[in-house]
Amino acid sequence: MKKIEAIIRHYKLEEVKDALTAVGVQGMTVTEVSGFGRQKGHKEQYRGAEYTVDFLPKKKIEVVVADDQFKEVVDTILRTARTGQIGDGKIFVYDVAEMIRIRTGETGDTAL
Amino acid sequence: MKKIEAIIRHYKLEEVKDALTAVGVQGMTVTEVSGFGRQKGHKEQYRGAEYTVDFLPKKKIEVVVADDQFKEVVDTILRTARTGQIGDGKIFVYDVAEMIRIRTGETGDTAL
Amino acid sequence: MKKIEAIIRHYKLEEVKDALTAVGVQGMTVTEVSGFGRQKGHKEQYRGAEYTVDFLPKKKIEVVVADDQFKEVVDTILRTARTGQIGDGKIFVYDVAEMIRIRTGETGDTAL
Numbered sequence: 001m002k003k004i005e006a007i008i009r010h011y012k013l014e015e016v017k018d019a020l021t022a023v024g025v026q027g028m029t030v031t032e033v034s035g036f037g038r039q040k041g042h043k044e045q046y047r048g049a050e051y052t053v054d055f056l057p058k059k060k061i062e063v064v065v066a067d068d069q070f071k072e073v074v075d076t077i078l079r080t081a082r083t084g085q086i087g088d089g090k091i092f093v094y095d096v097a098e099m100i101r102i103r104t105g106e107t108g109d110t111a112l
Numbered sequence: 113m114k115k116i117e118a119i120i121r122h123y124k125l126e127e128v129k130d131a132l133t134a135v136g137v138q139g140m141t142v143t144e145v146s147g148f149g150r151q152k153g154h155k156e157q158y159r160g161a162e163y164t165v166d167f168l169p170k171k172k173i174e175v176v177v178a179d180d181q182f183k184e185v186v187d188t189i190l191r192t193a194r195t196g197q198i199g200d201g202k203i204f205v206y207d208v209a210e211m212i213r214i215r216t217g218e219t220g221d222t223a224l
Numbered sequence: 225m226k227k228i229e230a231i232i233r234h235y236k237l238e239e240v241k242d243a244l245t246a247v248g249v250q251g252m253t254v255t256e257v258s259g260f261g262r263q264k265g266h267k268e269q270y271r272g273a274e275y276t277v278d279f280l281p282k283k284k285i286e287v288v289v290a291d292d293q294f295k296e297v298v299d300t301i302l303r304t305a306r307t308g309q310i311g312d313g314k315i316f317v318y319d320v321a322e323m324i325r326i327r328t329g330e331t332g333d334t335a336l
């Protein structure tokens with residue numbers, strides 16, 4: 001089981017969510033964050049204005065998936081979150097040691 | 113050392129926190145998130161209204177614990193966060209590679 | 225690759241960020257969180273008022289770094305986030321299994 005954590009542009013959330021549910025993702029968690037990546041003098045646009053290296057609002061999405069869903073989910077995020085412009089975001093992947101559904105106590109891939 | 117990350121109903125936070133401190137938890141972190149789980153046509157209630165599969169506000173709690181506290185903390189969350197209704201939430205568990213208390217520089221279980 | 229997650233005092237964010245970029249950190253993510261550590265009867269100050277063990281607003285910063293940057297980044301956070309007073313915060317470290325830059329598809333240390 002893996003956690004896929006993607007920091008994406010705020011306006012890409014709906015498109016990414018719809019694409020993820022279309023490939024069978026059954027749950028996700030979203031957090032409002034702010035951050036910066038490496039611009040090295042380049043500027044990133046946000047709502048028409050240009051910003052130098054400083055915090056911009058982003059969405060963090062977290063999707064925990066079974067290993068056999070992993071590649072399709074990452075590919076779907078890459079495809080839908082990408083604009084080609086600086087600031088498209090990053091995906092970080094972590095191992096999940098265990099997972100439990102609170103209502104039923106179920107664990108493992110089938111409880112995701 | 114493990115990180116226990118639980119996504120719970122927003123109104124369960126105080127009850128879960130009180131139960132966790134009662135079993136000896138010494139620290140926790142809370143984030144406002146939104147998310148969805150798998151409803152498959154079922155509906156989840158939020159403040160009296162019914163929602164289909166879309167983002168609902170939830171609380172994410174993170175508790176880093178020593179391995180010998182792990183089972184008790186998970187059981188406490190399961191017991192207090194559960195209502196039996198759809199949408200009770202999920203627990204995800206991660207290994208923690210290292211931990212440091214900033215004020216003192218202490219590390220390891222005794223610094224938690 | 226490691227994720228360094230630090231929960232720090234809200235007013236320390238700018239100082240920590242400036243110190244991190246000065247040692248070459250190229251990206252970070254910040255989340256508004258609330259939490260408590262272990263006070264054991266001691267009180268923590270927030271905006272002039274004293275609080276007992278309950279949730280206080282904090283900043284969570286997340287910095288994913290290559291292994292060879294790890295020590296310098298941790299030392300920089302310890303040095304800049306510390307006041308010596310109760311409530312300075314904690315650092316948690318996690319292994320990162322994989323990382324991808326969305327715009328280019330690059331992976332690995334050079335994409336951080």
Ligand SMILES: Nc1ncnc2c1ncn2[C@@H]1O[C@H](COP(=O)(O)OP(=O)(O)OP(=O)(O)O)[C@@H](O)[C@H]1O
Nearest residue numbers: 007035036037038086087088089251252253288327
């Ligand atoms: N090393 C990192 N650690 C933690 N968060 C990061 C890191 N790098 C980027 N982020 C997060 O990802 C968001 C988007 O980063 P961004 O897309 O600008 O990365 P980048 O490497 O600069 O790529 P690009 O050149 O396409 O802009 C940042 O605002 C930040 O929240």
Ligand SMILES: Nc1ncnc2c1ncn2[C@@H]1O[C@H](COP(=O)(O)OP(=O)(O)OP(=O)(O)O)[C@@H](O)[C@H]1O
Nearest residue numbers: 027028029064103119147148149150198199200201
């Ligand atoms: N696979 C997942 N990845 C990331 N977050 C998830 C995942 N599944 C659920 N969540 C988070 O947990 C919250 C609660 O999920 P929920 O309790 O509805 O899970 P469920 O499996 O649908 O269980 P139930 O059938 O009891 O509703 C979601 O709003 C979301 O924030």
Ligand SMILES: Nc1ncnc2c1ncn2[C@@H]1O[C@H](COP(=O)(O)OP(=O)(O)OP(=O)(O)O)[C@@H](O)[C@H]1O
Nearest residue numbers: 139140141176215231259260261262310311312313
């Ligand atoms: N075990 C833990 N699990 C998750 N988050 C924690 C834990 N301990 C502390 N935190 C987070 O770190 C923040 C700061 O903790 P704090 O600095 O008070 O730790 P402490 O161990 O009590 O150290 P001090 O004695 O210096 O106050 C808390 O508000 C909480 O968000």
Ligand SMILES: [Mg+2]
Nearest residue numbers: 037038039087
């Ligand atoms: Mg960038």
Ligand SMILES: [Mg+2]
Nearest residue numbers: 149150151199
């Ligand atoms: Mg559900």
Ligand SMILES: [Mg+2]
Nearest residue numbers: 261262263311
């Ligand atoms: Mg404390």
